[in-house]
Amino acid sequence: MPSLRARLRRWFRPPRKFRLTLEGKWFIGATLVLGFAAVNGGINLLFLMFGMLLCLLVANGILAESAMRRLHVERRLPPAIHAGSPFLMGISVRNDKARIPTFCLEVEDLATDGKPVDRRCFFLKVPAGRQQETSYRRTLPRRGFHRLSGLRLSTRFPFGLLRRSIDVEAPAALLAYPALLPVTDPVLSSGLAQLGEKQSPARARTGDFHGLRELRPGDDPRDIHWRTTARRGRPFVREFEEETGRNVVVVLQTATEATSAVFETAVSCAASLALALLRRAFRVGLIAGTASVPPAAGPMQAGSILRSLALVEAGVASNPDTVAWTADGASLLFVIPAAGAPRIELGKGKTARRSA
Numbered sequence: 178m179p180s181l182r183a184r185l186r187r188w189f190r191p192p193r194k195f196r197l198t199l200e201g202k203w204f205i206g207a208t209l210v211l212g213f214a215a216v217n218g219g220i221n222l223l224f225l226m227f228g229m230l231l232c233l234l235v236a237n238g239i240l241a242e243s244a245m246r247r248l249h250v251e252r253r254l255p256p257a258i259h260a261g262s263p264f265l266m267g268i269s270v271r272n273d274k275a276r277i278p279t280f281c282l283e284v285e286d287l288a289t290d291g292k293p294v295d296r297r298c299f300f301l302k303v304p305a306g307r308q309q310e311t312s313y314r315r316t317l318p319r320r321g322f323h324r325l326s327g328l329r330l331s332t333r334f335p336f337g338l339l340r341r342s343i344d345v346e347a348p349a350a351l352l353a354y355p356a357l358l359p360v361t362d363p364v365l366s367s368g369l370a371q372l373g374e375k376q377s378p379a380r381a382r383t384g385d386f387h388g389l390r391e392l393r394p395g396d397d398p399r400d401i402h403w404r405t406t407a408r409r410g411r412p413f414v415r416e417f418e419e420e421t422g423r424n425v426v427v428v429l430q431t432a433t434e435a436t437s438a439v440f441e442t443a444v445s446c447a448a449s450l451a452l453a454l455l456r457r458a459f460r461v462g463l464i465a466g467t468a469s470v471p472p473a474a475g476p477m478q479a480g481s482i483l484r485s486l487a488l489v490e491a492g493v494a495s496n497p498d499t500v501a502w503t504a505d506g507a508s509l510l511f512v513i514p515a516a517g518a519p520r521i522e523l524g525k526g527k528t529a530r531r532s533a
Contacts, residue, residue, distance in 0.1 A: 201338035
């Protein structure tokens with residue numbers, strides 16, 4: 178049954194598709210008129226010209242087929258995508274033919290409905306046995322997952338009479354992070370000063386010894402306590418008192434009746450504040466609906482927070498008091514959706530105070 182189904186799908190949806198171009202339609206029309214005149218008049222010169230035109234059509238099909246054979250295409254996803262910001266999508270094509278190059282190749286990404294996206298890549302020539310890579314610029318309008326079903330390779334080589342294409346299955350899921358907003362200095366000076374901004378902006382590596390804990394992503398390897406690491410078989414780092422006071426948890430209020438645009442602005446504000454705090458050496462966590470990320474530092478923590486905010490939805494209540502690690506000296510930074518601009522409130526536990 179699978180083979181029969183595959184044969185039927187191949188019969189009704191062949192891998193290679195043909196579409197006449199405008200020039201091809203005029204060429205075929207002229208060829209038919211010339212053939213009719215040759216048959217009607219019995220003129221040998223017209224028969225000769227009619228045969229030459231038919232040979233051009235056959236040569237166009239053969240050369241186009243040879244150009245599309247034994248091509249391997251790959252998609253190179255960017256490391257980070259933010260909604261509303263342009264990014265480059267890489268496309269790599271390898272020509273596995275031994276002698277025949279490929280000319281005038283176009284590569285398009287296909288959405289889940291089978292339609293191509295609004296951008297494409299163009300390869301003028303891919304030599305035999307060589308690989309080339311290029312990219313196209315694209316912008317995703319909203320955060321969340323954007324799925325692609327495959328790639329479409331097409332060419333008009335050599336005479337531009339028809340467009341020959343083939344669809345390749347290459348599913349992919351693009352995760353668009355929230356759009357970033359500029360975090361102004363007044364917001365940082367008024368709100369973040371109370372979270373320890375007056376301390377040294379670098380992560381504290383001196384001061385009163387607080388204890389040992391397991392190594393987390395983003396920790397400085399110089400803080401590793403090698404004796405404990407060797408004894409327990411997993412890495413442990415030193416923790417100081419100054420470091421424990423720099424834990425901040427961004428709490429996004431998701432149980433709101435605000436409009437979709439207002440909520441999206443609040444999500445972007447939460448992402449921007451989290452990244453600003455991470456750049457200032459804070460240990461940042463997140464609570465947004467059902468998602469919770471413990472405080473940590475470093476680039477990997479930024480990716481975890483952005484992934485959680487990319488998938489958050491409105492209408493789900495978030496309660497920071499139910500999360501155990503929020504009571505461990507962490508300051509809470511509440512982001513509340515509001516018309517115009519989100520409100521930012523500071524507090525610890527159940528107490529919160531307006532700061533911006």
